[in-house]
Amino acid sequence: MASAAVCSTKQEELKKQQGSELKIGEVHDVQELQRACVDNVPERYVREGDDRPGGANVCEQAHIPVIDLGELRRGGGDELGRLRLACEDWGFFQVVNHGIEGELLDEMEKVAREFFALPLEEKQRYPMAPGGIQGYGHAFVFSDDQKLDWCNMLALGVSPPSIRQPALWPTTPAAFTDTLVRYSAKVRELCVVLLARVAETLGLPSGTFEGMFGGEAAVQAVRMNFYPPCPRPELVLGLSAHSDGSAVTVLQQDAGRVGLQVRRGDAWVPVHPVPHALVINLGDSLEVLTNGRYKSVEHRAVTNGEQDRLSVVTFYAPAYDVEMGPLPELVADGEPCRYRRFNHGEYSRHYVTSKLEGKKTLDFAKIN
Ligand SMILES: O=C(O)CCC(=O)C(=O)O
Numbered sequence: 180m181a182s183a184a185v186c187s188t189k190q191e192e193l194k195k196q197q198g199s200e201l202k203i204g205e206v207h208d209v210q211e212l213q214r215a216c217v218d219n220v221p222e223r224y225v226r227e228g229d230d231r232p233g234g235a236n237v238c239e240q241a242h243i244p245v246i247d248l249g250e251l252r253r254g255g256g257d258e259l260g261r262l263r264l265a266c267e268d269w270g271f272f273q274v275v276n277h278g279i280e281g282e283l284l285d286e287m288e289k290v291a292r293e294f295f296a297l298p299l300e301e302k303q304r305y306p307m308a309p310g311g312i313q314g315y316g317h318a319f320v321f322s323d324d325q326k327l328d329w330c331n332m333l334a335l336g337v338s339p340p341s342i343r344q345p346a347l348w349p350t351t352p353a354a355f356t357d358t359l360v361r362y363s364a365k366v367r368e369l370c371v372v373l374l375a376r377v378a379e380t381l382g383l384p385s386g387t388f389e390g391m392f393g394g395e396a397a398v399q400a401v402r403m404n405f406y407p408p409c410p411r412p413e414l415v416l417g418l419s420a421h422s423d424g425s426a427v428t429v430l431q432q433d434a435g436r437v438g439l440q441v442r443r444g445d446a447w448v449p450v451h452p453v454p455h456a457l458v459i460n461l462g463d464s465l466e467v468l469t470n471g472r473y474k475s476v477e478h479r480a481v482t483n484g485e486q487d488r489l490s491v492v493t494f495y496a497p498a499y500d501v502e503m504g505p506l507p508e509l510v511a512d513g514e515p516c517r518y519r520r521f522n523h524g525e526y527s528r529h530y531v532t533s534k535l536e537g538k539k540t541l542d543f544a545k546i547n
């Protein structure tokens with residue numbers, strides 16, 4: 180769900196039915212492949228041409244901006260101006276002084292790592308249905324000729340309660356649920372603050388997004404991505420290039436392990452983790468609401484031969500029944516309206532039933 184695109188329970192049932200008809204072929208558990216000490220990767224993981232990582236189009240010189248949320252709170256310097264630039268120019272930035280204690284981030288990382296370290300049979304007690312989006316497995320696989328990502332995932336709907344599937348929440352490690360609940364509450368607060376500041380950068384009242392997202396009904400989902408070391412990292416992707424369907428995404432990653440890359444023109448810019456900073460990116464929903472003033476930006480994950488990597492990713496989006504479309508304030512005189520109006524649940528459904536393929540899913544909303 181490179182989005183808040185977790186289905187409601189009803190949608191989830193629908194997908195399960197669809198899933199039983201999907202022919203997705205053999206999808207290996209990549210940790211098991213890695214444990215088996217294979218020195219090559221199955222053909223379905225091997226990418227071609229531009230889709231391969233590395234090479235001349237990786238730009239080591241550029242870095243996504245770092246925004247100091249403490250400074251923003253104090254109204255110091257021109258941090259709001261820097262945030263505007265980060266949204267306009269990058270769609271990606273890291274936040275420091277974000278108000279979430281490092282200890283809680285560490286706890287979240289610990290329980291997620293403990294989960295992925297469990298034996299396969301234990302993790303398979305929380306299976307993601309073929310074509311499904313919640314549970315342990317591989318999301319976004321819909322056909323047997325589709326390339327696969329070198330990644331295991333645990334994806335869970337967090338909020339509102341109607342999207343939670345408690346049977347898919349691991350009971351081992353014992354602290355998992357409590358930690359995720361505490362973590363998610365803090366991350367949600369951060370999303371609200373960020374969206375308030377983003378509204379200000381657009382000259383809108385700070386409550387604009389929160390007001391229209393449906394309060395408690397706003398959708399929050401989490402995906403934990405675990406990338407084991409890969410014997411042929413130059414051939415595979417950890418996660419295919421995509422934009423997130425969310426309004427805003429909060430990504431926590433291991434200190435010192437680089438894997439996330441952000442599209443910038445024809446180049447890919449690696450994100451070097453700042454300890455205890457969180458990576459923020461704007462998703463498709465915000466692109467639509469801002470009539471393209473701020474764009475969701477493509478990103479992907481690459482693997483390496485030596486170290487595993489974990490990311491804990493929260494997607495925050497409007498409630499499913501919210502009517503989407505560019506905000507009238509952002510369709511300036513003479514400027515065309517670039518996106519049609521649609522229901523957010525409809526977009527979510529479209530997103531989670533499409534494979535990850537750059538920004539293709541957003542064609543759904545674009546007016547040519
Ligand atoms: O693992 C990463 O760094 C990327 C994860 C991501 O983009 C996602 O889960 O949507």
Ligand SMILES: [Fe+2]
Nearest residue numbers: 181422423478
């Ligand atoms: Fe993503």
